[in-house]
Amino acid sequence: MEATREQDRDRLARVLHTLRMRSTFYCHAELTSPWALEMPAIADSVSFHVVTAGTCWLQLPDEKPLELRAGDLVLVPHGLGHLLLSEPDATPSQRVDLLPQQYLSEHYSLLRHGGGGSTAQLICGIVSFDEPAARLLMRSLPSLLFVNGSSVSAAASIHDTLRLMASELGHPQPGGEAVATRLADILVVQAIRGWLGTAEDATRGWLGALQDDRIGRAIEAIHDDPGHAWTLERLARVAAMSRSSFSAQFTRLVGESPIAYLTRWRMHVAHSRLRNEDTTAARLAAELGYQSEAAFNRAFTRIIGHTPGSIRRQRGR
Known part of the structure; x- marks a missing residue:
């Protein structure tokens, strides 16, 4: 223990x-x-x-x-x-x-x-x-x-x-x-x-999820390799749980489903890199597990509220 x-x-x-x-x-x-x-x-x-x-x-x-x-x-x-x-x-x-x-x-x-x-x-x-x-x-x-x-x-x-x-x-x-x-x-x-x-209250929310032995392992795996071809089944395997138990526990602790969290984390990573590196949406889409740039752009715009191109242009100012 x-x-x-x-x-x-x-x-x-x-x-x-x-x-x-x-x-x-x-x-x-x-x-x-x-x-x-x-x-x-x-x-x-x-x-x-x-x-x-x-x-x-x-x-x-x-x-x-x-x-x-x-x-x-x-x-x-x-x-x-x-x-x-x-x-x-x-x-x-x-x-x-x-x-x-x-x-x-x-x-x-x-x-x-x-x-x-x-x-x-x-x-x-x-x-x-x-x-x-x-x-x-x-x-x-x-x-x-x-x-x-x-x-x-x-x-x-x-x-x-x-x-x-x-x-x-x-x-x-x-x-x-x-x-x-x-x-x-x-x-x-x-x-x-x-x-x-x-x-x-330090055991609630996102920080509390990190301290959960099983859910914390899955969160860390997402952070360590956001571009991996993660599925609910693969994340549940990292947590050593069944898919249904893992999904329910993750959602209860984090406040959103494992796949929603994965998508949001990927977009946070992409946002940071677009702001701080000379990179492109196409390159990020491939590195973060998206089959097409269009799918990546839709997810990015939905979560961040701006297009990848607008973030790149802000960096160039």
């Missing part, structure tokens, strides 16, 4: 690794109370905030503020706008991207702001995605993901990553931003894995 749980965790780690997160901006903030910052909504992104000294509060729309202490890490997965506050009732808020700050590079700034009182220091980041498939993961997460810095589970790996990130961003040097970008990816993965180990 313990070996099975370890395999499930490894499977999740491998899936997260394929989701190519891209860190787009960092800010090292030195704030003195009173202060109130508005973090604008940014679609298809995850914001993270790490308190390295002092305390502050984070508030999502229509929710109660959450106190953050030194060592705490919080993720806002759905690109939601939110507030960071020195106290729960601090006003008025100011958009952080409109405040004067020292830009140490195109993707990293130092912000000093506030009224001169008690000090809080934060490292904030925005992580976006090169692959639309990452949205499958993000949709499975809660609106706020909090990692308590004093918890035993956070004390080792996350704290080590935070120290490395603070060092890289605090002492800029050649290659430091690239290192910090990879560390941000690691932080997001660590936070998600920490949440999976403690949250009661």
Whole structure:
């Protein structure tokens, strides 16, 4: 049983690794109370905030503020706008991207702001995605993901990553931003894995399906080789289940049938490659298991909402 749980965790780690997160901006903030910052909504992104000294509060729309202490890490997965506050009732808020700050590079700034009182220091980041498939993961997460810095589970790996990130961003040097970008990816993965180990609702939806020994194997097989000539029978064989039991269990956990999921994943892969590579619909159709370019184009347009040609033209701009 313990070996099975370890395999499930490894499977999740491998899936997260394929989701190519891209860190787009960092800010090292030195704030003195009173202060109130508005973090604008940014679609298809995850914001993270790490308190390295002092305390502050984070508030999502229509929710109660959450106190953050030194060592705490919080993720806002759905690109939601939110507030960071020195106290729960601090006003008025100011958009952080409109405040004067020292830009140490195109993707990293130092912000000093506030009224001169008690000090809080934060490292904030925005992580976006090169692959639309990452949205499958993000949709499975809660609106706020909090990692308590004093918890035993956070004390080792996350704290080590935070120290490395603070060092890289605090002492800029050649290659430091690239290192910090990879560390941000690691932080997001660590936070998600920490949440999976403690949250009661982490066994639902897509993430829950990954942790199911049999259904998880089938999902991983699709991710590893989306162009394979998968059928319901072949996927059921990977899961070591009958076709009817596999189809019912997969649909219950994932929310769509195995073949619908396969098609959607293929289109996510195709979308990513059209955006990031010099490729064609005809080539992708052949590589992703379609007998004709026309069939591939119909599936792509139905799921993505745009034609493959329009995505290629956007890349060429």
